[in-house]
Amino acid sequence: MPDNARSTFATVDIAASTPQQDLFARVLDPRSRANPYPLYTALRRQPVSRQADGTWVVSGYDEIAALLHDPRISSDMRNAGQTSAPGAERSFILRDPPSHHRLRSAVMARFTPAVVESLRDEIRRITGEHLDAAGSEGRVDIVDEIAYPLPVSVICTLLGIPPEDEARFHAWADALVRNLDLDPAMTPEEAEQIRQAIDGLADYLTQLTSERAKKPGDDLISGLLTGSTHTEPLRGEDLVATTRLLLVAGHETTVNLITNGMLTLLRHPETLARLGREPALVVPMVEELVRYEPSVQFRYRAALDDIDVGGTTIPRGSSVVLLLAAGSRDPHRFDRPEQFVPDRTPNEHLGFGGGIHYCVGAPLARLEAHIVLPELVRRLENPRLAEDPPPYRPTAALRGPRHLWLDVDRVRP
């Protein structure tokens, strides 16, 4: 049995024997990555719990939902005494009202349902192109060959990145993902390469946005520069930070949705076969995937005041973990929460967050998954998992396989 598989089963025993205050440290441990869910079950025994390092972990659905809507909860972690990465505090995912509202509204006014819908043909085309090139040796890596390149290409189209610059964008996206991995084995040279890539992206975006300011097109960056009837134009660092946020927030999350989706389908062959017969199943099924195997497992917040939640008081200045993935499997909210039910309704999961920071890109992520997953099922003949569980990236908050190798008889045209 591969090491990863052993750790999957080990998580169950670890969860049972670990003191409540040490459970979240276990979640962060890469050895729990293949199956953190027993740890979440153990955490939910006390839905608001203080961990040994002073962090408060919130794991019950109702408690998380209450905090997502509570104005005394901040997304700016400087309010819990933490420093943020250079430039990161300009990103609106880490801001509070009123500046959060100003920047988010500017994006929402331009990233409309019609804009998302206009990307449909392009998503189909890119998916087809990657599948045409995949599986020459009877083996496909869903991550490297399909899930990874697709979202970057789509975001480049959305932002209006010239096709000749797309390869550079892919390299920067790689670096940003490596940066998220916080790999303890990273060498100083790798760390320096990542830093250079982050600076390179900032320089590129600064130049691109100033070119667009002089000569606007019909892309999102030009739209943000122009503003709209109800929103101010974005300029300078706000514009660069917002563009970078769209790339970062929309990349790894979508990679993981596609990869976790394929993994889950292969572990549920009856659903895979049903999707082949009933393509419309993909709509509720993607929602269930975001509940059952969410790309974003948790988000950090800071308490601006003493906050009573679930019969416990979280003190002002605390760092708070909203364990969205645990809330989405809370038996108080969902029937059979540990089961993958592809046509589950209702399905008010927390996979895209909630409240004022609810995911801006959810319609785009859904559209990509709605197109890619049925196409993978249609074109991959007799797919089998080469390794289960697959190797995972170390990051706990954004959880997904590093590779997902499938053996296939062939890739159909």
Ligand code: HEM
């Ligand atoms: C499966 C794919 C995705 C998942 C699971 C996901 C999940 C999330 C979650 C949980 C949040 C809330 C963060 C918080 O409360 O702190 C969020 C926010 C956000 N997401 Fe996504 N996301 C996905 C795809 C995308 C895409 C494709 C884009 C853009 C192209 C995007 C852009 C954003 C932005 C800009 C925010 C910040 C919203 C705010 O702070 O107001 N996401 N996402």
